[in-house]
Amino acid sequence: MSTAHGARARARIEVTAAIKDEARRQLAAEGAARLSLRAVARELGMVSSALYRYFPSRDDLLTALIIDAYDSLGESAEAAHQASADPYARWIAVCAAVRGWALDHPHEYALIYGSPVPGYTAPDTTVPPAARVGLLLIGIARDAHEGQGLDRPALPADLRPEAERMAADLAPDLPPETVTALVAAWAQLYGLVGFELFGQFNRVVEDREGFFRHAAGQLAEGVGLMPGSV
Amino acid sequence: MSTAHGARARARIEVTAAIKDEARRQLAAEGAARLSLRAVARELGMVSSALYRYFPSRDDLLTALIIDAYDSLGESAEAAHQASADPYARWIAVCAAVRGWALDHPHEYALIYGSPVPGYTAPDTTVPPAARVGLLLIGIARDAHEGQGLDRPALPADLRPEAERMAADLAPDLPPETVTALVAAWAQLYGLVGFELFGQFNRVVEDREGFFRHAAGQLAEGVGLMPGSV
DNA sequence: ACAAAAAAGAGAGCAGTGCTCTTGCATGGG
DNA sequence: CCCATGCAAGAGCACTGCTCTCTTTTTTGT
Numbered sequence: 001m002s003t004a005h006g007a008r009a010r011a012r013i014e015v016t017a018a019i020k021d022e023a024r025r026q027l028a029a030e031g032a033a034r035l036s037l038r039a040v041a042r043e044l045g046m047v048s049s050a051l052y053r054y055f056p057s058r059d060d061l062l063t064a065l066i067i068d069a070y071d072s073l074g075e076s077a078e079a080a081h082q083a084s085a086d087p088y089a090r091w092i093a094v095c096a097a098v099r100g101w102a103l104d105h106p107h108e109y110a111l112i113y114g115s116p117v118p119g120y121t122a123p124d125t126t127v128p129p130a131a132r133v134g135l136l137l138i139g140i141a142r143d144a145h146e147g148q149g150l151d152r153p154a155l156p157a158d159l160r161p162e163a164e165r166m167a168a169d170l171a172p173d174l175p176p177e178t179v180t181a182l183v184a185a186w187a188q189l190y191g192l193v194g195f196e197l198f199g200q201f202n203r204v205v206e207d208r209e210g211f212f213r214h215a216a217g218q219l220a221e222g223v224g225l226m227p228g229s230v
Numbered sequence: 231m232s233t234a235h236g237a238r239a240r241a242r243i244e245v246t247a248a249i250k251d252e253a254r255r256q257l258a259a260e261g262a263a264r265l266s267l268r269a270v271a272r273e274l275g276m277v278s279s280a281l282y283r284y285f286p287s288r289d290d291l292l293t294a295l296i297i298d299a300y301d302s303l304g305e306s307a308e309a310a311h312q313a314s315a316d317p318y319a320r321w322i323a324v325c326a327a328v329r330g331w332a333l334d335h336p337h338e339y340a341l342i343y344g345s346p347v348p349g350y351t352a353p354d355t356t357v358p359p360a361a362r363v364g365l366l367l368i369g370i371a372r373d374a375h376e377g378q379g380l381d382r383p384a385l386p387a388d389l390r391p392e393a394e395r396m397a398a399d400l401a402p403d404l405p406p407e408t409v410t411a412l413v414a415a416w417a418q419l420y421g422l423v424g425f426e427l428f429g430q431f432n433r434v435v436e437d438r439e440g441f442f443r444h445a446a447g448q449l450a451e452g453v454g455l456m457p458g459s460v
Numbered sequence: 461a462c463a464a465a466a467a468a469g470a471g472a473g474c475a476g477t478g479c480t481c482t483t484g485c486a487t488g489g490g
Numbered sequence: 491c492c493c494a495t496g497c498a499a500g501a502g503c504a505c506t507g508c509t510c511t512c513t514t515t516t517t518t519g520t
Binding site: 122187206214 | 261262263340341343344345346352357360385386389391395396400410413414416417419420421422424425426428429430431434436437440441444445448452
């Protein structure tokens with residue numbers, strides 16, 4: 001068993017953390033593709049083969065960083081959520097938090113929401129932390145729904161089954177119209193953030209912050225959240 | 231001068247094309263990060279150093295592929311544009327073409343709209359081909375605008391200057407409200423496509439095609455295009 | 461037409477990468 | 491106490507991008 005009370009076990013935890021820290025530094029500085037196991041080991045004063053005792057491959061190290069990144073983003077978003085009062089303000093705050101986190105951690109954002117590293121497929125371990133922001137957005141819609149109801153325009157007939165399936169999966173207490181709008185807004189949010197972060201707005205949008213605020217407000221209204229609601 | 235009528239000049243063109251073709255094959259098969267100059271050369275029966283006579287670095291080869299990818303995507307979108315009649319149908323068709331092209335060329339899509347390859351910044355050469363889809367969307371809005379006018383809700387006061395600047399840059403004949411909505415819709419479109427392509431919709435959206443159609447319709451209405459308009 | 465210049469290919473070599481295997485040492489549990 | 495396990499170290503393999511030199515081939519200027 002890996003009971004955690006040996007001096008050895010403690011050392012293992014510390015070394016593992018040190019590796020992740022150094023890897024995160026390199027990730028932030030150079031990006032995922034330039035993250036090198038050998039460089040991490042070198043910086044930590046250990047030989048590269050020793051590092052494989054802690055992470056069996058580069059992909060495993062990346063996976064650990066991905067999970068941490070999702071959690072860090074989720075924390076930022078949840079903090080912004082709790083700091084705001086009404087649903088509309090919360091929506092804007094969460095969107096702004098996602099954007100702010102992305103601008104602060106561009107390479108980590110690229111790691112989780114950019115192109116997946118080729119040949120690499122994230123294991124299921126990453127699913128729960130990846131869902132945190134989505135769950136937050138759903139929660140906001142739920143609060144608003146309980147407050148006053150969110151009337152969304154009816155869905156086209158051919159999308160109803162899918163919409164009902166998604167609603168059953170994600171938020172059985174919300175109408176399918178709202179859930180569909182939520183999923184779309186969720187993806188679109190990351191379109192806005194990604195375009196700004198990856199330079200697609202260069203020479204196009206200057207006032208990034210103001211533009212984003214406005215677009216996030218439009219997204220909110222798209223899921224039925226209105227500025228003045230409870 | 232590099233007057234183009236020598237046997238050598240012709241050979242150069244052919245070899246350059248062969249390199250790009252093989253590189254594209256590897257890109258499609260394995261992704262940008264696994265694209266290897268040596269492997270391309272090996273496959274072409276030449277030694278790796280010879281390849282540097284054609285592309286001075288791996289990044290230059292990638293840039294060539296990026297430009298080709300933008301052009302290929304632009305062509306698909308333009309074909310879809312011409313095959314449709316009214317502005318709303320054109321909008322949906324162009325969005326669907328973008329999605330279809332992305333699904334057919336996932337690694338090339340990742341190359342141009344995913345995380346930029348770290349340490350790499352695209353040169354200005356890529357700007358015009360990158361703008362093709364955007365220009366198409368602007369054109370659709372312009373057609374609809376001439377037809378009947380697109381009344382968009384008024385912008386918040388603090389965004390007016392930026393919106394007017396964007397309109398002056400991108401489409402001086404369109405109202406700032408429409409241009410702002412267009413830019414947002416443009417980014418959001420790629421959010422939808424990227425989420426589907428990069429697996430974020432796994433276990434969430436099943437009927438990807440239907441969901442996308444609906445979301446694209448919402449985007450259209452967001453810029454003021456209505457299903458029944460001229 | 462012929463020599464000089466430019467362009468292209470071939471090969472060796474450098475520094476770096478992920479990863480594996482073997483060897484030696486220290487530590488913790490029975 | 492002692493042996494099995496955990497860990498570190500080093501050598502080594504196959505690969506990468508890229509540079510440099512040397513030779514051959516083609517183009518161009520006189």
